[in-house]
Amino acid sequence: MTPQSVAGLPLNTAAPHAPDRSGPGRTATLTLGxxxxxxxxxxxxxxxxxxxxxxxxxxxxxxxxxxxxxxxxxxxxxxxxxxxxxxxxxxxxxxxxxxxxxxxxxxxxxxxxxxxxxxxxxxxxxxxxxxxxxxxxxxxxxxxxxxxxxxxxxxxxxxxxxxxxxxxxxxxxxxxxxxxxxxxxxxxxxxxxxxxxxxxxxxxxxxxxxxxxxxxxxxxxxxxxxxxxxxxxxxxxxxxxxxxxxxxxxxxxxxxxxxxxxxxxxxxxxxxxxxxxxxxxxxxxxxxxxxxxxxxxxxxxxxxxxxxxxxxxxxxxxxxxxxxxxxxxxxxxxxxxxxxxxxxxxxxxxxxxxxxxxxxxxxxxxxxxxxxxxxxxxxxxxxxxxxxxxxxxxxxxxxxxxxxxxxxxxxxxxxxxxxxxxxxxxxxxxxxxxxxxxxxxxxxxxxxxxxxxxxxxxGTRELYNRTHKQAISLEQFVRSIEKGSAARTPGVAVFLTSDPSATPPALLHNLKHNGVLHEHIIVVTVETSYRPRLDDADRVQIDRLSDRFDRVRLRFGFMETPNVNRALGLCRRRGLDFEGRKTSFFLGRRKLVARPEIGMPAWQDRLYILMSRFAADPSDFYHLPRDRVVELGSQVAV
Structure with a gap:
């Protein structure tokens, strides 16, 4: 999963609630501050x-x-x-x-x-x-x-x-x-x-x-x-x-x-x-x-x-x-x-x-x-x-x-x-x-x-574009799974991905190595808006792909820290039926390998890989419950 994607989608233009600055007392306090x-x-x-x-x-x-x-x-x-x-x-x-x-x-x-x-x-x-x-x-x-x-x-x-x-x-x-x-x-x-x-x-x-x-x-x-x-x-x-x-x-x-x-x-x-x-x-x-x-x-x-x-x-x-x-x-x-x-x-x-x-x-x-x-x-x-x-x-x-x-x-x-x-x-x-x-x-x-x-x-944009071209369409994957006979395991699986239209690599790896899929699968994409903050009304978009699959887009303003676990609570209030304590979160852990013949020059590839090593653990950054996070690794060329 790439660190974040920036949403260029049209959002509700209503401004988020601003702090109350009305009244002379409040103005005086803010002026002093x-x-x-x-x-x-x-x-x-x-x-x-x-x-x-x-x-x-x-x-x-x-x-x-x-x-x-x-x-x-x-x-x-x-x-x-x-x-x-x-x-x-x-x-x-x-x-x-x-x-x-x-x-x-x-x-x-x-x-x-x-x-x-x-x-x-x-x-x-x-x-x-x-x-x-x-x-x-x-x-x-x-x-x-x-x-x-x-x-x-x-x-x-x-x-x-x-x-x-x-x-x-x-x-x-x-x-x-x-x-x-x-x-x-x-x-x-x-x-x-x-x-x-x-x-x-x-x-x-x-x-x-x-x-x-x-x-x-x-x-x-x-x-x-x-x-x-x-x-x-x-x-x-x-x-x-x-x-x-x-x-x-x-x-x-x-x-x-x-x-x-x-x-x-x-x-x-x-x-x-x-x-x-x-x-x-x-x-x-x-x-x-x-x-x-x-x-x-x-x-x-x-x-x-x-x-x-x-x-x-x-x-x-x-x-x-x-x-x-x-x-x-x-x-x-x-x-x-x-x-x-x-x-x-x-x-x-x-x-x-x-x-x-x-x-x-x-x-x-x-x-x-x-x-x-x-x-x-x-x-x-x-x-x-x-x-x-x-x-x-x-x-x-x-x-x-x-x-x-x-x-x-x-x-x-x-x-x-x-x-x-x-x-x-x-x-x-x-x-x-x-x-x-x-x-x-x-x-x-x-x-x-x-x-x-x-x-x-x-580097993030080129990595996204390259993986998008190689990805399997999520809708196509859902249709094939519904017709197939993959074993089911109880519970809810949340797969985080940067590309809402593609099947998450972690989902494919889980199916390939474990041979099972959960009863309820939610594909989550975290997007950043060009607005500083968003109201809860603009935070969540839910697409029902089938009785078993849901796609969720979580949007955050560029001045907000994305809390995925809390935002998923909004999904439950919007009718997405799942029990939080029985939910597992699957993340893709990418090992980046420099390939000078593709993408950026070699020195930029090495710099990008070095910077990626300083990135915080996605479980912490997105505020996921660490005891319910599963990471599946893959090697990706940049």
């Missing part, structure tokens, strides 16, 4: 964004015009990219209430005229997200812990070990679930934003002239006067908007209104005040450029700010890790990755999941980055290119969505997205200058993941 989860990443950018953006221009001493220009660039990046694109536009480009690059990809792919370009965009966007998920915890935690050096130089040799310890502990607690801690994320992050805003206000009062940076003329003048240096600065300015993808990805968890309220009421004002405050500080004291964020506060408040910053970066890292888990589950369901083991860490929240393999890969990547780059300034060179690439992919998919799904005229759709694409293209080009200094890291990671996803999707 959004502050902690959605804005954790972008909320830690002030730790390093202004410092790294101004440094290239201040190599020979920062002038007032340069400081004002960089602050203006930061503010208008927040306005144009985060506010206009994500908060006001993309939050409306949802897939039945769900957001994120794979949700947008699934929405576009679910409509006619699918294309290889759309597939590549979806895969590339997801791959770049994983690169970002490795860099974000490393640079965020390092930048916070580096504040200890300002408390006392005694801490300087211990910055790296402390950061490694915090990151290691963060990944180690993932297996137990973070639900009990999550209730503190919102309040702590609110306190973080309030502290950032207050620190900025104090400096603005001392240097009110910095408010002139709100005028975009300063940003435009800086870009026009500084040539190549301005291009380098633009790459660092982009650090201020990293984390904006979380706005879109967490749409399904919090809803459009709470995310917008959090942005306009707290996050955007706090970020703006802080960047203005850092600019004001450097205007009055150019030496403060060494670490303007922490130097904004008096020495007595510095230890508390360092602790609060560390907590904020841990929360931001947790949000990125959770996002990587969720993205992986979506990629598995959409057929882009093998069935990695998925553990649920909450009995009530389906979104709280843990993937051991992904956790180990993320931890390894983060620790390698920290040990190799050692400082947040060095890591800043590797940061930004993955995020800017993901943003471009999202914008391109948004055009496709407006044109194909919303039925906008192509010129109107282009007029909407091209200005955003030009801005993001400039950011991407500026970040490309970082490639020799570390920007190659996320690009290499992304390229490797693209190759893996492309190989898995291509």
């Amino acid at each position: 959004a502050v902690g989860v959605v804005y954790g990443d972008i909320g830690t950018s002030p730790l390093y964004a202004f410092r790294e953006a101004l440094r290239p221009a201040a190599a020979d001493g920062a002038t007032q015009a340069e400081i004002m220009g960089v602050v203006s660039l930061l503010l208008w990046a927040l306005i144009l990219i985060v506010t206009l694109k994500y908060v006001l536009f993309l939050l409306r480009a949802d897939n039945r209430g769900e957001g994120g690059i794979l949700a947008l990809f699934a929405l576009v792919q679910s409509f006619p005229q699918r294309s290889g370009a759309v597939f590549f965009l979806g895969v590339a966007g997801a791959a770049l997200f994983f690169g970002d998920a490795i860099i974000t915890p490393a640079i965020s935690v390092l930048s916070a812990v580096e504040g200890l050096k300002l408390v006392t130089p005694v801490f300087e040799p211990f910055v790296l070990p402390i950061a490694v310890g915090i990151l290691g502990g963060l990944f180690l607690i993932q297996s137990g679930g973070t639900g009990p801690l999550a209730r503190w994320f919102g309040p702590i992050t609110v306190l973080w934003f309030l502290a950032m805003g207050a620190a900025g206000v104090v400096q603005i009062v001392a240097q009110p002239a910095v408010l002139g940076a709100l005028n975009p003329a300063h940003a435009i003048g800086f870009l026009g006067e500084h040539g190549r240096v301005a291009f380098v600065v633009l790459g660092a300015v982009f650090l201020a908007v990293t984390g904006a993808e979380a706005l879109y990805a967490d749409l399904g968890h919090f809803g459009r209104l709470p995310i917008r309220l959090a942005w306009f009421a707290l996050v955007f004002p706090a970020l703006s005040l802080n960047y203005l405050g850092q600019g004001a500080l450097v205007l009055g004291n150019p030496q403060a450029l060494s670490d303007p964020f922490f130097l904004m506060v008096p020495p007595w408040a510095l230890p508390g700010l360092v602790v609060l910053a560390t907590l904020a970066t841990v929360i931001a890292s947790q949000a990125v890790i959770t996002g990587a888990f969720s993205m992986t589950r979506q990629a598995i369901q959409l057929g882009l990755l093998p069935r990695f083991e998925i553990r649920h860490t909450s009995e009530t929240e389906s979104g709280q999941i843990f993937l051991p393999a992904i956790n180990v890969l993320l931890l390894t990547g983060v620790l390698v980055l920290v040990s190799e780059f050692r400082t947040s300034s060095a890591l800043a060179a590797a940061y930004g290119i993955a995020v800017s690439g993901t943003m471009i992919v999202t914008t391109a998919l948004a055009y496709r969505m407006l044109h194909r799904v919303r039925r906008w005229h192509p010129l109107l759709a282009a007029a909407t997205v091209v200005p955003v694409l030009l801005i993001e293209g400039a950011f991407f080009a500026a970040n490309s200058l970082k490639v020799p200094d570390g920007g190659y890291v996320p690009l290499l990671l992304g390229a490797a993941i693209v190759v893996m996803m492309w190989t898995w999707a291509t």
